[in-house]
Amino acid sequence: MTAIDIQESSEPRPSEKLLDVFEERMTDIWRRGGFDVPDPAGTARLVRLLLDREGFGPTATVLSDSGVRAEWNRVFAEERSDFLARWLGEHLHGPLLDVLGGDFTVGRALLRHGLASQALTGCERSYAYETDWSQLPFPVHDVPPDLALPAGPYACLLMSTVLHHEPDVVALLDAAAELDAERWVVVENCLDADNDEDFHLYVDEFFNRCLNTFEVPCVPQHRTVDGWRDLLGHYGTVTAEQVRRDVPGMPFPYTLFVVDR
Numbered sequence: 738m739t740a741i742d743i744q745e746s747s748e749p750r751p752s753e754k755l756l757d758v759f760e761e762r763m764t765d766i767w768r769r770g771g772f773d774v775p776d777p778a779g780t781a782r783l784v785r786l787l788l789d790r791e792g793f794g795p796t797a798t799v800l801s802d803s804g805v806r807a808e809w810n811r812v813f814a815e816e817r818s819d820f821l822a823r824w825l826g827e828h829l830h831g832p833l834l835d836v837l838g839g840d841f842t843v844g845r846a847l848l849r850h851g852l853a854s855q856a857l858t859g860c861e862r863s864y865a866y867e868t869d870w871s872q873l874p875f876p877v878h879d880v881p882p883d884l885a886l887p888a889g890p891y892a893c894l895l896m897s898t899v900l901h902h903e904p905d906v907v908a909l910l911d912a913a914a915e916l917d918a919e920r921w922v923v924v925e926n927c928l929d930a931d932n933d934e935d936f937h938l939y940v941d942e943f944f945n946r947c948l949n950t951f952e953v954p955c956v957p958q959h960r961t962v963d964g965w966r967d968l969l970g971h972y973g974t975v976t977a978e979q980v981r982r983d984v985p986g987m988p989f990p991y992t993l994f995v996v997d998r
């Protein structure tokens with residue numbers, strides 16, 4: 738059996754060009770401050786070779802045994818969340834609904850950065866994460882299949898890197914619009930000349946199979962900055978747009994959209 742046969746049939750096959758970009762981005766992420774990975778370039782080369790020859794499963798084992806997986810997840814939980822709370826904080830005010838807040842590390846960072854816990858509500862699909870919501874200092878509600886979001890009132894909605902995961906993003910935005918919040922703050926990793934749909938999908942799958950075990954399939958719903966602005970423009974006026982290329986742990990830029998309604 739060749740190394741290629743070892744890969745599960747559903748696993749996306751990365752091209753050499755895609756792996757070149759991912760290797761470069763891993764080196765860059767690990768060289769930035771706050772990341773404890775010895776020999777970033779050598780480790781990125783090893784991970785690239787494993788991904789190419791063995792696929793996600795064996796790569797996940799090596800990342801786990803070497804401590805890189807734990808360090809990457811720590812950076813997501815601590816550094817990415819603090820970065821987002823600092824960046825988004827000035828655009829957000831309570832009462833706030835964190836829409837599909839994942840493990841709520843961003844919500845918790847917002848509290849550390851001054852948002853009152855009474856001003857925050859979260860929602861997430863209850864099957865999606867293992868986080869014990871009862872331990873959080875703010876209420877979290879289940880999001881049912883019909884996407885009915887918990888009733889407000891809310892001044893702001895936060896949708897942080899959720900929209901590109903939705904097979905029917907318009908259904909989620911329509912549900913968000915029902916809540917009558919005057920502002921939406923949206924963060925997306927967008928398509929551009931250096932980050933095409935294949936790259937975003939591959940990295941989404943890498944995160945879900947090598948850094949955590951999220952089993953919902955990833956969907957090709959990434960859009961360009963223009964594409965998101967056009968879509969969000971149906972729901973309000975996009976009053977601010979900012980790009981950050983230095984989000985801790987992330988191998989692509991994030992774009993922030995403020996939508997006033």
Ligand SMILES: C[S@@+](CC[C@H](N)C(=O)[O-])C[C@H]1O[C@@H](n2cnc3c(N)ncnc32)[C@H](O)[C@@H]1O
Pocket residue numbers: 836837838839840841842843861862865896897898899902903941945951952953954955956
């Ligand atoms: C990257 S998490 C973002 C969580 C949180 N808003 C944050 O910024 O930390 C993506 C969200 O999309 C949802 N989702 C749906 N399909 C997904 C998939 N295939 N992979 C990852 N997340 C997915 C998750 O439930 C989660 O709420």
